Amino acid sequence: MRAKTWISTLSVVLALCFPLEAQANKNFPFEVHGFVVGTAALRTTGERPPGGVGGDFVLGEARLRLDVAGSTSSGSGFLQFKGDLFHDAVENRLDGEIRELYGGYTDGPVDIRAGRQIITWGVGDLLFVNDVFPKDWESFFSGRPMEYLKLGVDGVRLQYTPSAVSIDVLAIPFFTPDLFPSPRRFVIFDPMTNVAPQGTSTPATTAVNTEVALRVSRRLAGFDVALHGYRGFWRSPVAPLADLQATGTSMRFHPRLNVYGAAAQRSLGAGVLSLEGGYYASRDDSAGTTPQIPNSQWRALAGYQYQPWKDSTLGLQFYSEIMDDYRNYRNTLPLGVPIQDRFWSVISMRFTQFLRYQTWKLSVFVAHSPTANEYFVQPELLRRFTDRLSVRLGANAFGGAGETSFFGRLRRSDNVYASVRFDF
Amino acid sequence: MSRSRENTDLSRPLRSVIFATLPLLVLPQAASSATAAEVVEKSHQAFYYAGADMKARVTMELIAANGRKRTRVLTMLRRNETGGREQRYFMYFHQPGDVRATTFLVWTYPGKDDDRWVFIPAVNMVRRLAASDSRSSFVGSDFNYEDVSGRDVESDTHTLVREEELDGVPCYVIRSVPKTSAEYVRKLAWIDKSTFLPKREEYYDSQKELARVFTAHVVEVVGGYPTVVKRTMEDVKRAHRTEVTFEQIEYEMGLPEGIFTQRSLQQPPRKWIQ
Numbered sequence: 001m002r003a004k005t006w007i008s009t010l011s012v013v014l015a016l017c018f019p020l021e022a023q024a025n026k027n028f029p030f031e032v033h034g035f036v037v038g039t040a041a042l043r044t045t046g047e048r049p050p051g052g053v054g055g056d057f058v059l060g061e062a063r064l065r066l067d068v069a070g071s072t073s074s075g076s077g078f079l080q081f082k083g084d085l086f087h088d089a090v091e092n093r094l095d096g097e098i099r100e101l102y103g104g105y106t107d108g109p110v111d112i113r114a115g116r117q118i119i120t121w122g123v124g125d126l127l128f129v130n131d132v133f134p135k136d137w138e139s140f141f142s143g144r145p146m147e148y149l150k151l152g153v154d155g156v157r158l159q160y161t162p163s164a165v166s167i168d169v170l171a172i173p174f175f176t177p178d179l180f181p182s183p184r185r186f187v188i189f190d191p192m193t194n195v196a197p198q199g200t201s202t203p204a205t206t207a208v209n210t211e212v213a214l215r216v217s218r219r220l221a222g223f224d225v226a227l228h229g230y231r232g233f234w235r236s237p238v239a240p241l242a243d244l245q246a247t248g249t250s251m252r253f254h255p256r257l258n259v260y261g262a263a264a265q266r267s268l269g270a271g272v273l274s275l276e277g278g279y280y281a282s283r284d285d286s287a288g289t290t291p292q293i294p295n296s297q298w299r300a301l302a303g304y305q306y307q308p309w310k311d312s313t314l315g316l317q318f319y320s321e322i323m324d325d326y327r328n329y330r331n332t333l334p335l336g337v338p339i340q341d342r343f344w345s346v347i348s349m350r351f352t353q354f355l356r357y358q359t360w361k362l363s364v365f366v367a368h369s370p371t372a373n374e375y376f377v378q379p380e381l382l383r384r385f386t387d388r389l390s391v392r393l394g395a396n397a398f399g400g401a402g403e404t405s406f407f408g409r410l411r412r413s414d415n416v417y418a419s420v421r422f423d424f
Numbered sequence: 425m426s427r428s429r430e431n432t433d434l435s436r437p438l439r440s441v442i443f444a445t446l447p448l449l450v451l452p453q454a455a456s457s458a459t460a461a462e463v464v465e466k467s468h469q470a471f472y473y474a475g476a477d478m479k480a481r482v483t484m485e486l487i488a489a490n491g492r493k494r495t496r497v498l499t500m501l502r503r504n505e506t507g508g509r510e511q512r513y514f515m516y517f518h519q520p521g522d523v524r525a526t527t528f529l530v531w532t533y534p535g536k537d538d539d540r541w542v543f544i545p546a547v548n549m550v551r552r553l554a555a556s557d558s559r560s561s562f563v564g565s566d567f568n569y570e571d572v573s574g575r576d577v578e579s580d581t582h583t584l585v586r587e588e589e590l591d592g593v594p595c596y597v598i599r600s601v602p603k604t605s606a607e608y609v610r611k612l613a614w615i616d617k618s619t620f621l622p623k624r625e626e627y628y629d630s631q632k633e634l635a636r637v638f639t640a641h642v643v644e645v646v647g648g649y650p651t652v653v654k655r656t657m658e659d660v661k662r663a664h665r666t667e668v669t670f671e672q673i674e675y676e677m678g679l680p681e682g683i684f685t686q687r688s689l690q691q692p693p694r695k696w697i698q
Contacts, residue, residue, distance in 0.1 A: 307559075310560055311561055313554070421522075
């Protein structure tokens with residue numbers, strides 16, 4: 001039913017738009033664009049998830065993106081729609097997804113946007129401190145383009161820029177969790193395998209549960225500086241251990257979270273220096289004594305990006321998470337539950353090289369955690385045949401000594417992917 | 425209007441430096457390099473600084489050896505900051521599809537690396553670009569970032585080689601040699617004596633071979649300012665060229681300072697980029 005609605009909606013929109021050459025004019029103040037992209041990701045480890053779908057394929061899909069943007073003649077009122085209609089061959093289903101849909105108004109120092117919108121804060125490359133907004137890691141680890149890592153939030157953003165200072169306030173009444181690789185597509189070690197959580201409850205849509213995020217940014221001594229605050233929930237759910245032990249089942253939920261942080265970025269030498277830090281205050285476990293609810297933690301990131309030679313970029317990052325109240329965590333952790341280290345650090349490197357007038361782009365991202373002894377590697381090749389047609393080939397490789405670490409648990413899900421995209 | 429006054433102001437300190445160092449140098453060489461630096465400075469003013477601000481819709485055709493064409497269309501806004509040689513550039517990409525709505529912000533400073541930001545609409549993110557990227561290709565064209573917003577006049581040593589006519593236009597021929605390692609080891613420029621706009625530039629690479637050629641094909645006077653409206657940069661060795669057309673050019677519009685901020689990267693000033 002949903003799919004049918006989607007098809008009819010999109011058909012009507014497409015039928016309306018194309019005779020008008022998809023360009024804004026007096027009668028039709030919208031610009032219509034989009035792309036068609038087909039992506040397949042093949043697991044190379046030969047293993048298949050028990051009870052999973054798709055055989056050796058992690059992903060097989062065709063996607064139609066429709067991007068409609070319009071504004072009033074003065075430009076002060078505007079509308080943005082980005083929606084996908086897709087066929088998922090792995091699940092054999094047709095579905096649709098609203099990636100972004102918001103209306104906005106801008107006047108003088110005020111800019112307001114309401115609806116589903118993608119927000120990206122902070123200065124990290126795949127390592128996030130103050131970007132507390134929802135992410136789709138399953139998408140990212142199965143070969144979809146980078147933009148699919150970010151999920152929109154359903155809320156209102158108010159930006160106020162009275163002078164050199166810019167203030168962003170976000171109110172998000174409807175909670176969106178992070179999406180992690182699911183055991184239907186990924187061969188994953190799940191410590192909860194033996195117990196069956198009865199599902200996940202997302203925070204109730206109440207006034208008091210509304211997520212609030214604040215950013216104050218300005219230029220200071222050559223730095224782009226931002227102060228961040230967030231009041232909401234951890235985006236990955238947890239299962240209360242007490243319920244598990246008592247009944248063998250448990251309802252996963254999202255514990256409450258506050259984040260206080262700052263970020264700064266500036267030119268330094270021939271490159272760009274990025275610094276970011278934050279404190280994650282786990283409000284449902286402020287003493288760190290409740291097992292399964294994440295303890296409060298510090299996060300810190302330092303990065304430097306420069307150009308070693310023409311048409312190339314090298315980015316290096318160091319990232320660390322430090323658990324607060326580690327003693328309480330260790331003292332209250334029940335037997336048999338895997339122990340987390342106090343520190344989780346990651347060193348990352350991204351190298352990008354453009355060739356032949358940017359018609360070829362080679363890139364590789366490598367993340368290695370010396371503390372957890374695990375790694376993630378993503379090499380990618382992008383070939384642009386024309387302004388419209390491009391092909392992407394890449395791979396996701398995971399490894400680690402332990403099956404419980406972030407990358408290590410995906411080590412049996414290495415995959416290669418290929419994608420063809422046509423822009424219109 | 426204030427432009428011409430500013431030009432004089434700018435060349436004055438330069439001139440005094442040159443005259444102060446005159447006695448220290450061998451006279452004929454010094455005399456010619458003083459003239460050459462002045463010509464290049466004037467050319468820089470005419471080419472990059474005309475008007476207090478400027479707007480243009482720029483079409484770049486990237487043409488490969490086999491004739492295959494790619495197209496980039498962008499709106500460029502530029503503003504000179506008062507009382508100095510700092511400039512602000514704002515660029516909005518209309519085409520191609522995979523970079524549509526991408527915006528660039530550049531703050532240039534004389535004698536210092538530029539600050540550059542890019543906005544990536546797909547993830548709604550503003551990112552800084554490294555200053556060392558200045559030699560990298562600008563959106564896959566034969567122009568690099570430095571060609572777009574200009575290279576400091578003081579970064580090169582300029583010599584007047586000769587004066588000659590090019591296509592019937594009297595020109596200064598200036599040789600410029602970078603003081604520190606650069607994309608080229610030598611540049612020869614034919615500068616129109618009347619407009620001070622470059623007519624032709626030849627860039628020689630580290631093998632001392634001709635690598636790139638810039639040609640100004642069509643110059644029109646817009647709002648009182650002679651403007652290169654059609655130009656080409658050709659990579660001679662790779663037989664690749666980029667043809668650039670400037671349209672809808674306007675000067676002295678009073679572009680507000682607020683356009684050239686990180687805020688407009690995310691929320692482009694629609695009024696100016698149509």
